[in-house]
Amino acid sequence: MDGSLGYAPVQEDIKHAHTSNRVIILGALSAIATAAARIYAREGAALVLVARNEARLLALAADLCARGAANVAVVAMDLEAEAPNAGKHIEAWKTQLGGIDHIHLVYGYLGSQPEASASPAELSRIVTSNFTSAVHWCEAAANLLRRQKHGALVAVSSVAGDRGRQSNYAYGAAKGGLALYVQGIAHSLAGTGARAVAVKPGFVDTPMTDGLKKGGPMWASADQIGKELRRAADRGGPIQYAPGKWRIVMAIIRAVPAFVFHKTKL
Amino acid sequence: MVKTLSAESPGLAVGLRRSYGDSNLNPDGRVIDMTGVDRIISFDRRNGVMRAEAGLCLSQALQVLVPAGWFLPTTPGTRFVTLGGAVANDVHGKNHHAAGAFGASVTRLKLLRTDGAAQEITTGDPLFHATVGGLGLTGLIAWVEFRATPIPSAYLDGEDTSFTRVEDYFDIAAEKKNSFEHTMAWIDCSTKGAKLGRGIFSSANWAPYGDLAPHLEQPRRNVPLDAPDFTLNALTVRAFNSVRHELKRMRHGPYHTHYDPFLYPLDGIAQWNRLYGAKGFYQYQCVLPPATARGGVTELLKTIVASGQGSPLAVLKDFGPNLPAGMLSFPMEGTTLALDFRNQGERTLRLMADLDRIVAEAGGRLYPAKDGRMPAEMFQAGFPKWQDFRAYVDPGLSSAFWRRVAG
Numbered sequence: 001m002d003g004s005l006g007y008a009p010v011q012e013d014i015k016h017a018h019t020s021n022r023v024i025i026l027g028a029l030s031a032i033a034t035a036a037a038r039i040y041a042r043e044g045a046a047l048v049l050v051a052r053n054e055a056r057l058l059a060l061a062a063d064l065c066a067r068g069a070a071n072v073a074v075v076a077m078d079l080e081a082e083a084p085n086a087g088k089h090i091e092a093w094k095t096q097l098g099g100i101d102h103i104h105l106v107y108g109y110l111g112s113q114p115e116a117s118a119s120p121a122e123l124s125r126i127v128t129s130n131f132t133s134a135v136h137w138c139e140a141a142a143n144l145l146r147r148q149k150h151g152a153l154v155a156v157s158s159v160a161g162d163r164g165r166q167s168n169y170a171y172g173a174a175k176g177g178l179a180l181y182v183q184g185i186a187h188s189l190a191g192t193g194a195r196a197v198a199v200k201p202g203f204v205d206t207p208m209t210d211g212l213k214k215g216g217p218m219w220a221s222a223d224q225i226g227k228e229l230r231r232a233a234d235r236g237g238p239i240q241y242a243p244g245k246w247r248i249v250m251a252i253i254r255a256v257p258a259f260v261f262h263k264t265k266l
Numbered sequence: 267m268v269k270t271l272s273a274e275s276p277g278l279a280v281g282l283r284r285s286y287g288d289s290n291l292n293p294d295g296r297v298i299d300m301t302g303v304d305r306i307i308s309f310d311r312r313n314g315v316m317r318a319e320a321g322l323c324l325s326q327a328l329q330v331l332v333p334a335g336w337f338l339p340t341t342p343g344t345r346f347v348t349l350g351g352a353v354a355n356d357v358h359g360k361n362h363h364a365a366g367a368f369g370a371s372v373t374r375l376k377l378l379r380t381d382g383a384a385q386e387i388t389t390g391d392p393l394f395h396a397t398v399g400g401l402g403l404t405g406l407i408a409w410v411e412f413r414a415t416p417i418p419s420a421y422l423d424g425e426d427t428s429f430t431r432v433e434d435y436f437d438i439a440a441e442k443k444n445s446f447e448h449t450m451a452w453i454d455c456s457t458k459g460a461k462l463g464r465g466i467f468s469s470a471n472w473a474p475y476g477d478l479a480p481h482l483e484q485p486r487r488n489v490p491l492d493a494p495d496f497t498l499n500a501l502t503v504r505a506f507n508s509v510r511h512e513l514k515r516m517r518h519g520p521y522h523t524h525y526d527p528f529l530y531p532l533d534g535i536a537q538w539n540r541l542y543g544a545k546g547f548y549q550y551q552c553v554l555p556p557a558t559a560r561g562g563v564t565e566l567l568k569t570i571v572a573s574g575q576g577s578p579l580a581v582l583k584d585f586g587p588n589l590p591a592g593m594l595s596f597p598m599e600g601t602t603l604a605l606d607f608r609n610q611g612e613r614t615l616r617l618m619a620d621l622d623r624i625v626a627e628a629g630g631r632l633y634p635a636k637d638g639r640m641p642a643e644m645f646q647a648g649f650p651k652w653q654d655f656r657a658y659v660d661p662g663l664s665s666a667f668w669r670r671v672a673g
């Protein structure tokens with residue numbers, strides 16, 4: 001296979017922007033978070049990775065260093081349990097990094113709706129993971145952003161939060177609530193120079209969705225969504241669908257009248 | 267996960283599934299998708315040694331290696347291959363005569379066996395030489411450590427030489443192999459008589475000047491749908507090859523190019539395989555030893571021309587004398603010819619059976635990564651160490667290819 005026909009040998013656009021962002025990733029071991037972290041690593045960012053499993057965090061940190069991260073610190077922490085102390089932790093990481101530019105909240109728990117309907121423990125876990133604990137971290141981040149007047153909070157919500165559906169309304173309500181909360185933070189930050197974004201992915205091929213049948217045009221890869229998170233930290237409105245076509249899909253789904261919607265099994 | 271596999275229900279680890287045949291299939295059994303296991307464990311920017319999990323895509327590895335002034339020791343014609351796949355097929359590239367196949371630069375790897383054993387193995391260890399080129403059958407490759415090659419820039423200085431007869435290829439190859447690190451030739455399989463096997467010989471070296479920018483990750487073009495069946499028939503192939511030949515002949519001479527279009531021309535077009543239509547295509551790649559290569563390649567081309575089933579992409583390349591690292595490694599000293607044929611059913615299978623006879627007579631062999639149909643005798647004759655290899659196969663692993671050729 002020859003190497004030259006039909007290609008202009010111009011490759012000037014391929015250098016990667018070098019930034020010196022200081023970034024916190026909450027739930028760093030999720031597939032989407034890892035994808036976003038690798039983009040930051042290539043830009044030369046400094047990162048603090050927070051999740052429960054220290055051994056896996058250390059392996060990810062080595063990967064990110066090899067990919068170009070300026071430095072990577074890992075924090076093994078139960079983010080749900082530590083949510084009430086969110087402000088204190090964020091201050092500590094800020095000192096450690098010498099400042100914070102971006103905070104990504106990526107952790108979450110899909111759970112099972114039938115189980116949540118049967119077991120209060122499962123219902124609590126879904127709501128705590130995706131909403132109650134998450135808003136504490138978001139609020140702590142918002143306080144920091146309001147004070148410093150620059151930087152971004154990016155929280156992962158879901159298209160499931162756009163309309164209650166029988167198959168996952170506990171998860172949907174919690175993720176939908178989180179998006180509203182972040183939208184409020186974005187409003188409170190208006191004009192300060194700082195920003196907040198709720199990213200709503202559609203179907204993403206990650207370990208979280210391993211129980212579902214995958215494939216087809218509506219499924220995205222974790223790498224694609226990782227790129228959307230990275231971009232959301234720099235630009236775009238407070239609610240961003242990922243990929244963007246879900247904005248249209250969800251507008252249609254929200255518009256379907258109940259008497260039609262109730263005939264579906266969605 | 268690995269330990270749940272057994273001789274009764276064997277599994278197979280797979281990567282990006284760029285092998286064309288059935289060496290990455292395990293019908294009625296399980297496959298383990300390794301592409302999520304893609305962390306870089308360490309990369310020493312001073313000596314170019316990288317250790318990474320087997321699912322790491324070579325494209326991603328290059329994103330890290332190139333800016334630091336390093337390149338893969340050798341690379342196949344696509345960067346969408348995992349590190350584990352590169353080892354399991356002992357892949358080769360345009361620099362084989364200079365660098366050997368991929369396995370030659372692997373310093374160490376970790377193998378997980380389905381009995382629960384985990385072993386770090388290295389050159390000299392028989393299991394290592396079974397695993398390199400071992401088609402994923404000796405255990406699950408957890409990580410691979412390899413030595414990268416230093417590059418002065420991300421660009422190559424190349425030159426194209428056109429030739430009108432396949433015999434000339436051998437003279438040009440012999441002349442260029444000492445002065446160029448990368449060589450290969452594209453051959454037109456649709457011309458007969460005096461023009462049989464006209465082609466273009468490309469040769470290149472890393473350019474001493476230029477920056478270290480890695481490739482763009484987005485493909486430049488996409489093929490969104492399967493092409494209709496008439497797209498690549500004998501006529502269009504001939505027209506395509508003629509135009510290509512003329513264009514290349516016109517720019518005969520030296521050029522300076524980024525490594526991406528030179529080493530990975532097809533990666534610029536996402537889902538290029540769809541150009542062959544829904545029925546797909548067969549790949550056929552053989553290697554013939556030096557003593558029989560001239561006569562054998564000419565004979566192969568004559569047979570293809572006579573069949574009227576033109577191969578739009580036919581590539582010739584000389585492998586160097588480096589001893590293969592693996593018991594089942596495909597590359598050996600000689601000349602390799604790679605072809606693809608649009609799937610026209612029986613007709614195409616008959617042609618390939620004819621080609622098999624020529625290859626077998628010449629003492630050559632076929633590339634398992636590109637094969638979906640070679641008879642067991644052909645495999646066993648081509649890879650005399652297959653019986654020794656057998657002793658290292660993990661009983662909990664198997665593939666459609668292995669069951670077919672080693673039964």
